[in-house]
Amino acid sequence: MIRLHVPHDLAAGVEIALDEGQSRYLAAVMRAKAGDELRVFNGRDGEWRAIVGQVGKRAVVLQLIDPARPQATGPDLDLVIALVKRGPLETIVEKAAELGARRVRPVITERTNADHTRVDRLRAIATEAAEQTGRLDVPEVLEPVKLERVIEGWNPGRRLLFCDEAGDARPVLETVTEGGPWAILIGPEGGFSPREREMLRALSFATPATLGPRILRADTAAISALTLWQAAVGDWRSWPQGQSPA
Known part of the structure; x- marks a missing residue:
């Protein structure tokens, strides 16, 4: 079943003219024709x-029939990721959407080896991943900011899982034992600087954790941390057995 994320309000009988990209996708790629059924969602009104x-020639027009699923959101989980090269960063955003992150917050650290990124492309990747995985919302992808600025504006009610490769932290599954708002922080390929590590370990809301005995690439670390968090306290534990989002 084709699923599309649209910005429009959704209600029975409403007609929606898709944008050029989605119209081209349906008409030229999927060879859609009048009467074909699909699903749409906007992150507010369900599916x-x-x-x-x-x-x-210019647009595909859809007609809404009836609701298929009520609106729902996943866990309140942010992924804070140091900027890395384009390919790994795009993979991280895609997998973060698939694994249920609500937001992706790129940050600039002292050892960041990339100084810019196309946030519009990352948002498009997050949207496509949400469409393909059955999510009813699209994770927000924020503009990159310096790590210090993010920490200065941090809400201490959100726990920060600081994935520290120093090797003296406890495993994720031993440190993440309760739910609530969380964020996962993944450093750059060169790791956090000693000053950054000292700053992060001094934060009352930060919990250092290790991802194992090997030094992982940033994309592998992000996927691993998200998976472990979901297994520990995420919605993997609450999803009804045998129920499918499709």
């Missing part, structure tokens, strides 16, 4: 059944 009403 709706829709049918293709018109396939035009």
